[in-house]
Amino acid sequence: MTHHQLTDEATPLAPTHQLTLRFSGTRRGARLARRLAxxxxxxxxxxxxxxxxxxxxxxxxxxxxSNAIRHGSLPGRDFRLVLFLLPDRYRIEVTDTRAERLPPPVAPQPAD
Known part of the structure; x- marks a missing residue:
């Protein structure tokens, strides 16, 4: 765990809380990510x-x-876990840390 960010924004689509952490690309890292989430x-x-x-x-x-470890990481590279508490849901994002393969940013969509 190397990075921690917590926000208290109250806009409708903004997260009320956000946490970003990095874990080793191992089974132990996946287990720690699950327990921490x-x-x-x-x-x-x-x-x-x-x-x-x-x-x-x-x-x-x-x-x-598990998918980030199996399909996206290289030996010695971490994966990133981002947790968001939104007014109406909990969002979980997991990405490997290969910068050349990061997905494009996506704007939050209102819930139906």
Whole structure:
């Protein structure tokens, strides 16, 4: 974990909280990312650790981290986990740290 960012913006589509961290591109890194994503959700929302939303966050984070390690990382490179708490949802982003392969930025879309 090398970078931490927390914001308290109150605009409708802006995150109320944001956290960005880097993990080693290993199974241990993926496990730590999954556990931290759930812990952060429970800290930000006061939901129980064993709630359905927390289980969903664990599952999604594990899958995304596993994909980043398996398909996008090179030996010795990390992957990045970004968590957003938005007014109406929790967003999880996982990317490898290969700058030449970062996706283009996407503007948040209003929920239907």
């Amino acid at each position: 759930v812990q952060q959700l429970t800290d930000w929302t006061a939901l129980p650790y064993d709630s359905d939303p927390a289980r969903a966050v664990a599952l999604v984070t594990a899958e995304l981290a």
